[in-house]
Amino acid sequence: MFGRLVYESFRRQKRRKLLAGVAITLGVGVATAMISVATDIGDKISRELRAYGANLVVTPQEDTLDVQIGGVDLKPPSDGAYLNEADLPKIRGTFWRHNIVGFAPMLPVSVRLTEADATNLTLLGAYFSKQLTFGKEDFVTGVRVTHPWWKVQGAWPDDSSSDVLLGESLAAKLGHKPGDEIEISGQPHRIVGILSTGGAEDNQIVAPLALAQQILGKPGAVRRLYVSALTKPEDALARRDPKSMNPEMFDRWYCSPYVASIAYQLQEAIPHSHAEQIRQIAQNEGTVLSRIKGLMLLVTLAALFASALAVSAAMATAIFERRTEVGLMKALGAGNVSVAALFFAEALLLALIGGVVGFAGGALLARQIGRSIFDSQIAIEPVLFPVILAIAVIVTFAGSAMAIRRAVKFDPVYALRGEA
């Protein structure tokens, strides 16, 4: 009998059920989409923050002082220590390798255009988009990953070629354009593009690393290594000195992607190196990230509140309209409990159907938001499904409870006479 009542109620009152069901579905959909976006936004924004470039720099341990003003090296770059290029792929063997978005080695060399020329120019050797192998894994890295604000008019040189890029200001001074030839230390090289960075490179020649090493006469030499890594904002543990930690705490520190622990692991991977965070990038990332995450959290709360309200309003309306029915049931001898049970059973059914459909719709919506804004998928946590379903049932019940209470308290005589 109870089952039939519920069934008939759904069969005969399609419009009302549809209205309430649509409200639940939309509410659950919005909640699902917002929770998914909010939980994933930290990851997405920290990838976007990589647009600021490398947040770690690795230098040789016994490095001498930079004598550099405005990005121009004033010291003969032949002295000092170097890192070994052959060690670089080992970065992919560190604990947090998946957090390392890319790295770019650099080697500045002082050159003269012709033998007779008196002015010294800086030629910067770097990886552009270099194919490397570590173990069985192939990967591509270089300045195009770590320095996304570098813009080239023309083409990027191939890493194995001897083609070069000319800085924007230097090109204007020398009157060169892409496709021209330029003589560097007596050797002709093709200019494939003009580089604009807004920094010191605008006055330099930028070439594949191998060419810089060849000019310097030191194969495998790397002066500095820029690493761009996804990190976790600093907290109390990150600010402690790893030397003062007990082994347990050290393990926890080592296995968290703090910028300091990634620097520590880079030092382990590359012999005779010193890794340091670039504080301008690394420190500010954390604050920007936590602000955006906080904002999305609060907005998600607002969304949950609005959808809970929409669901309860729809449920209250649906039940309020059925006072005559309640009156009739009570006149026929139904108790308050059985009437309430009927309504709750209906609400449960609506919540489950609306919850499932809404979750699917919300997941699609979150994906769409991820694809159109961040060009990547937003991961939907499977654990979200039971949570969302439980929330849907609770909110539907809470929204119905007041209306059900009023409906069963109503005197059946008035209800049947239509004097609501």
Next chain:
Amino acid sequence: MSSTRNSALASRRAAKPHTSMFLRMLMRAAVLRRGRAASALLAMVVAAAVATAMLNLYVDVQAKLRKEFRNYGANIVVVGKDGQALPADALDKVDSALAGHGLAVPFAYVVARTSDGQSVVVSGTNLDQVRKLNSWWSVTAWPNASLDALVGTRAAAVVSPQGKPFDLSFQGRTTHLNPAGTLRTGASEDSRIYLSMKDFENWTGVQPSTLEIASSGSPEEVNALIQNLSHALPAAEVHPIRQIMEGEARVLGKTRATLAAAAVLIVATAALCVLSTLIGWVFDRRRDFAIMKALGASEGLIGGFFAAEAAALGAVGAVLGFGIGVGVAAWIGRVNFHAPVVPRFNVLPVVFVGSIVVALVSAVLPIFLLRRVQPAMILRGE
């Protein structure tokens, strides 16, 4: 006497036949069914509040986040052409162009020699302003006395490993400096020594060659400022720091887009909430509708009556909701950005009109459905 008063009343009613009755019906409807009217109004207020809060946040978040992004430091740099010093009035010109919306810090550089003949870059600057500009600098102690120096960690290892006072010479002139604190940034600053501009000029006589500017405007304002400064300072090169500007534009754009998507979803949900509550409210009053129709009211009049009621509800809800929404936005701003979101009154008309439109739609929809039903059926309770 009484007949003249009655005729006066009659003539006043003739002049304004429906207005007073119409208003009375509106008032009585609200007063008599307080519970239902209150729940409809509550839905309206909450929806308007949520919409206001989201719109306010969306408009203001850019300014709030931009302030956070200024922690990345300068976004414009001015350098003298070919390494020359800047004209003496350059800083004043830049300050007047900034008009308080940013910070400009001068830097002067020389290469000095330590007592054992090593080269080291020494910079003179305004240390108080650098502290504001480059908040990521990790400094053990900021210098405050004369001839105190801020020494980069790598430079410290060369000039004064034990933190003792040291000598530097530049073009035959020697100065004796006291290392007040060490500086750590992970970049080229680690190899430098920073002095106050006064000590630096007394020692070297070299004028600033670089101005680092943090402008807190939008990209258009920053570009306009760069144009402006290029005209004002023909002896200098003014260029944006692309790394900072592009990173900021990117993150800001994505955040705003996400927030916009969230705002659309939330406002749509709030509108849905109002719609379902108001439809229920009007539907519930189908007996009023039937009685009016039975007494001979035209459909237009009834429609107008319900529409006016809904519009009044929407207007009151929008105004109350706006107030609450502004409060919610201010609270979110204080919790998340430690600065309240400024109320934007240009959001009010949007919320106001939006609320009334949603209210009208939800009132007219059930009326449209009820029109086909005979009043007698409704009055009989079917």
